[in-house]
Amino acid sequence: MKSKRILGLKTGLLILFSVSLALVSCKGESKPHGGHWSYEGETGPEKWGELSTDFEACKIGENQSPIDITGASAADLPALQLNYNPTNYEIVNNGHTIQVNLKDAGKLVIGEDSYSLLQFHFHHPSEEAVDGERFPLVAHFVHKADDGELAVIGLLFSEGDKNALLSSVFANMPGEAKATVDGEGTLNPSEILGSELGYYTFTGSLTTPPCSEGVRWIVLKSPTTVGGEQLAAFKKLFPMNARPIQPLNDREIKVSK
Ligand SMILES: [Zn+2]
Structure with missing residues (x-):
């Protein structure tokens, strides 16, 4: 005993x-755990590449995002075909942004390439600048092809009329990190992106760790609007969640004619 x-x-x-x-x-x-990162201080963007061996691209990558979109060359680009469906969704506060996860949302088709729409999320201010100017907000619509390639559509927002198509999202953003709420009704991604689908395009990376490259970026030329109260509600949760502008290096920016 x-x-x-x-x-x-x-x-x-x-x-x-x-x-x-x-x-x-x-x-x-x-380092090997590569957990915590943020938008300021000791774990801020200047340090991301040192927080984990998995995050090295943040430091040594040469095709990083976001960029300042300027000096684009006009090109005959394939039209964006938004073969999306109205879809159920959930709204997640992942500690870095508000992300809207979509279920069976359909596909983006560009020429021969096809990508499934998975989610969209927001950054304030917009991560990408156009001729040096950032917008108050951007939504990134993240798509994935069967071979794993990512394509992101950036939708810029000017402050103006309330965005009616996103009102249930802005009204139900969870305040707590790691919290999820089910969306009300359905969302229609095609309606949110609108019908003016002229775009800039370039190659880049994820704008958050691990900053993986090989991402096909598409930024719509025509911004939509976000209402002042909607923007304020987002800023209250995320006062600043945009990575600094990265060097363009040898990349070319194209813009649809
Ligand atoms: Zn993003």
Whole structure:
């Protein structure tokens, strides 16, 4: 009986010791874990590339996003075909933005290429600038092809009329990080993007860690609007969630004619 209790105590201490070691090693060597990043301070954009070996592209990548869209060359680009469906959705506060996850939302087709629409999310101010000017808000519509290639459509917002198509999103954004709420009714991504589908295009990366490259970027030329109260509600949750502008390097920006 007695020896059992001692064994129990020893085992307990051993477990406690191992847990402390694990905590210490976690604190001292955060790189392999690559967890926490933010938009300012010690874990801000200038440091992303050092927070994890998985985040190296943030530091050494040469085709990073966002960029300042300027000096685009006019080109005969294929039209964007928005083969989307009205869809159920959920609104997630992931700690970095509000993300709207879509279910069976349909596809974006560009020429021979086809991508499924997965989600959209917001940045304030807009991450991409046009001729040096950022907009108050952008939505990034994230698509994925069967081979894994990502295509993102950027929809810029000027402050103006309330955005009626997104009113249920702006009215129901969860305040707590990691919280999710089911959307009311359905959303129609085609309506949200609108009918003016002229666009800029270039190659780039994810704008958040791990900053992976090979992303096909499409930014619509025509902005839509967001109401002052809608913008204020987003800013209250995320006062600034835009990565700084990255160098263009050898990339070319094209714009549809
Ligand atoms: Zn984004």
